[in-house]
Amino acid sequence: MVLKPPGEPVTVAVVGAGQRGRGYAMYALMDPSACKIVAVAEPRPKTRKSIVEAHRIDQSLVFNSWEDLHAASTETIKTVGTRLADAIIVAVHDKMHMAVVLAFAEQGYHILCEKPMATDLGECIKMAAAVKKAGIIFGMGHAVLRYSPYSKELAEIVHSGRLGKLINVVHIEPVGHYHFAHSYVRGHWAKESKSSFSLMTKSCHDIDIICSWLSPAAPTRVSSFGSLQHFRKEGKPATAGNASRCLDCPIERECPYSAKKIYLDPVSRGSTGWPVSTIVDGIPDIENITEALQTGPYGKCVYESDNDVVDNQVVNIEFDSGATCSFTMVAFTTLICERQTRLHFTHGEIVGDMSTFTVTDFRERPMRPVVHRPKNEGGGHGGGDLGLIRTFIEAVRTGRQELLGTDVDEVLKSHVAVFAAERSRREGKVVDVVEFEDVARQRALCL
Structure with a gap:
């Protein structure tokens, strides 16, 4: 059964506009006749603004959370009888996958879920049952x-x-x-x-x-x-002393895992792609990357991290x-x-x-x-x-x-x-x- 005639784009809502969500959404810019991003749910304001501007999403379909998007969808289905989009891209954190997939599958959205399916096997089993019950098209990022x-x-x-x-x-x-x-x-x-x-x-x-x-x-x-x-902590070189952050470390230059080498040096050369682009909200520059390395997890010594x-x-x-x-x-x-x-x-x-x-x-x-x-x-x-x-x-x-x-x-x-x-x-x-x-x-x- 053809749901959309050729030339009429499939409409898509993006739940989670991080690296994976934005990456999938790029296809709408590459081939506007195939699909159109019409809604987004993303808590980070600069990241949210970026995808809204790139895809010219109407402000009435911009949400801070997937719950807000789901609530708006519920109201639209109730009052108008239609969904906000044909499909949902689920690109939130791994532990949220089941909740988001179950909620939107029940409303009849087709779903592309980023890997993994879920972080618990019981949740995977429940998701599979919900998808089959809904009779929706289901794509999975783990098969990429x-x-x-x-x-x-x-x-x-x-x-x-x-x-x-x-x-x-x-x-x-x-x-x-x-x-x-x-x-x-x-x-x-x-x-x-x-x-x-x-x-x-x-x-x-x-x-x-x-x-x-x-x-x-x-x-x-x-x-x-x-x-x-x-x-692990016992892997830390003795010459690093008590330094817990790369920017304060006396042996930073010789460490293969130096955060300065991985993030700050590329930005200083004008490179703002992965992985630099993932550690701040918005466009990375020397100032906000430096702040991230001084205060956030990406600037911590790999031997002092909570992994x-x-x-x-x-x-x-x-x-x-x-x-x-x-x-x-x-x-x-x-x-x-x-x-x-x-x-x-x-x-x-x-x-x-x-x-x-x-x-x-x-x-x-x-x-x-x-x-x-x-x-x-x-x-x-x-x-x-x-x-x-x-x-x-x-x-x-x-x-x-x-x-x-x-x-x-x-x-x-x-x-x-x-x-x-x-x-x-x-x-x-x-x-x-x-x-x-x-x-x-x-x-x-x-x-």
Whole structure:
């Protein structure tokens, strides 16, 4: 069922106008005929003003909180019989996802939810049930890697069967030393109680793409090991003395995690993109970045920060097809999220790095490895961000969930695997994924 004719844009409300919310909203400026941002809910005044001006949002549809937006929507549905928009982008903090998704799904909005689905497996189960009950189009940010030109071209070869059966996957996410310090030591995802464990907040992308390559096979057993090795008080160099902030530290120049090096120096050279743009409200400049480093969490010594999520983790997964997978997430790299992948088939292999991949067929004589260089359209996750929002908007316009290549049940399945891996890491045992999910479902139904 076509919900919007071609040329009539899908209308979208953005809940949370931070880096992810603004990133998805950019598509409306790139292709105004596809979608239009008509409402926003964002508590930070300068950030809110920026997106309002960029998209020329009417002031009657500008809100300080998602609750205010929801209340206005409730009133509009009651009095006029229509929603404020066709779809909602949910890009608030992780622990708020369930509340926002449940509220707007009940009102019939189509939803694109940023990763993770939720920070508790029971909440994920409730969200899946609510989405299915509402019958809405549901897109999920954790699947963003699937939508890049690189991943789509690679997946076509994987699922074509040209190289035989996929037997084993070796996949590495090199988070990046300063990226990890920014997001998972000083940033929003540093403490599990305020967000979730780092395998979920950083690497649910990776477990999802691995599961998609091996689909329709499903994870059956998982084991995992990992810990917080370096970003702890005992890791602090003695020569740093009692300094708790980088701007006061006598060895700041030689520290790879110096906040001055990561934030202030780039701004002084005119660079105001990520990660600098994320630590202040509004446009970053030397004055407000300096103030942020003097008073906020992003200027604290990484060895004095209030962080507890692991900085390295390995995950092993067995699938019901007999296939196996090993995944590594590690902070200490020069590469920034440039995933390294090896896919081993019965008749060949694929080796890739998110930019190019090489396909080798063992049956060729002589073997002639073929290098693929998919065109990157730009944007985050190798073009996956643009691919995801474009596909979501088209799915909403046509009423076709299948365009997204996944649905809420599959979204839930890959999240279950991530939660199971974390259970294994904590308890030091192999976890039966099917049994783990069954127990979680029973508990969720009892609450």
